[in-house]
Amino acid sequence: xxxxRYVCLAVAACAIVTLSSCNNGGTSTTExxxxxxxxxxxxxxxxxxxxxxxSSKKPININTAxxxxxxxxxxxxxxxxxxxxxxxxxxxxxxxxxxxxxxISQEQFDKIKDQVTVQEVVLTGEAKDxxxxxxxxxxxxxxxxxQELLDxxxxxxxxxxxxxxxxxxxxxxxxxxNDRKVKEFKTTLVSLQxxxxxNPKDAKVKTNFTTSMExxxxxxxxxxxxxxxxxxxxxxxxxxxxxxANSEYGAAIANGKIAAAIEYQxxxxxxxxxxxxxxxxxxxxxxxxxxxxxxxxASMTQLKKAWPSVIPPAKPVNTPEEVTKEIKAIESASxxxxxxxxxxxxx
Numbered sequence: 001x002x003x004x005r006y007v008c009l010a011v012a013a014c015a016i017v018t019l020s021s022c023n024n025g026g027t028s029t030t031e032x033x034x035x036x037x038x039x040x041x042x043x044x045x046x047x048x049x050x051x052x053x054x055s056s057k058k059p060i061n062i063n064t065a066x067x068x069x070x071x072x073x074x075x076x077x078x079x080x081x082x083x084x085x086x087x088x089x090x091x092x093x094x095x096x097x098x099x100x101x102x103x104i105s106q107e108q109f110d111k112i113k114d115q116v117t118v119q120e121v122v123l124t125g126e127a128k129d130x131x132x133x134x135x136x137x138x139x140x141x142x143x144x145x146x147q148e149l150l151d152x153x154x155x156x157x158x159x160x161x162x163x164x165x166x167x168x169x170x171x172x173x174x175x176x177x178n179d180r181k182v183k184e185f186k187t188t189l190v191s192l193q194x195x196x197x198x199n200p201k202d203a204k205v206k207t208n209f210t211t212s213m214e215x216x217x218x219x220x221x222x223x224x225x226x227x228x229x230x231x232x233x234x235x236x237x238x239x240x241x242x243x244x245a246n247s248e249y250g251a252a253i254a255n256g257k258i259a260a261a262i263e264y265q266x267x268x269x270x271x272x273x274x275x276x277x278x279x280x281x282x283x284x285x286x287x288x289x290x291x292x293x294x295x296x297x298a299s300m301t302q303l304k305k306a307w308p309s310v311i312p313p314a315k316p317v318n319t320p321e322e323v324t325k326e327i328k329a330i331e332s333a334s335x336x337x338x339x340x341x342x343x344x345x346x347x
């Protein structure tokens with residue numbers, strides 16, 4: 001599904017608010033002007049200033065969020081295809097329109113209302129860079145499982161995972177790609193998707209796939225090397241990928257069965273790439289943060305058991321609760337490293 005941008009956002013009554021960091025804790029506070037109630041006021045703009053060690057979960061904008069983000073609500077509420085239903089009923093003038101538009105019930109809305117917004121959160125600084133690399137990481141995760149499925153001669157199953165990066169995520173990072181002078185690669189992704197649909201056995205599929213992967217890697221390389229190899233930064237990206245994996249896995253399981261193969265495969269891809277990223281900083285983590293390194297590797301080993309293969313097993317190996325437990329353990333250990341890095345930077 002495409003991540004639509006709305007013309008009404010341009011004419012919305014926007015309140016731009018800056019955040020000031022506290023002298024002692026380095027934390028930030030936000031003041032938002034009251035939302036207007038006019039029909040065209042779909043979103044306000046909140047400017048967020050990030051700080052080293054930023055790890056707070058920002059509210060999800062139901063007007064612009066990609067499906068992987070909306071899947072958090074699908075998993076939390078246990079409503080099949082909720083992500084698509086939220087997307088199909090856009091735009092929303094206020095979060096409670098999820099109820100008035102009969103997307104979810106009032107009882108369901110009450111469970112997630114603190115996580116929902118129609119405000120456009122404009123990230124800056126490190127938070128913007130983390131979001132950028134995380135979105136590109138999601139692209140990588142989709143392509144990783146697509147490659148696995150193509151290798152197993154399953155082009156029909158692979159095609160959606162090739163489509164998601166271009167249909168769902170690219171538009172969400174396109175502005176940043178332009179700002180960072182990254183060569184356009186949407187055309188490359190579309191070409192690969194079309195070829196897999198029309199002639200998956202064509203020898204060009206392999207070449208186009210390699211080009212697509214290289215294009216995403218080049219986009220990631222637009223970040224300074226010192227930043228994208230810094231453990232505290234990489235851990236924030238890993239946590240973002242695992243958060244999406246957690247949502248996707250929860251959305252895949254229903255009544256003790258894997259009811260949605262695509263979500264299962266999405267979560268597998270995100271975990272595989274998160275693990276690859278961790279391997280890239282493993283030696284530094286083992287040297288500088290041995291306790292955190294030990295905890296993260298132990299939980300990652302347990303976590304990966306939930307995806308024994310790219311084709312879903314007949315019965316889930318792990319429950320969503322077990323997956324969540326390991327992901328939370330990784331996030332907890334990671335946060336200690338992130339916080340330590342933040343403290344050192346402030347000295």
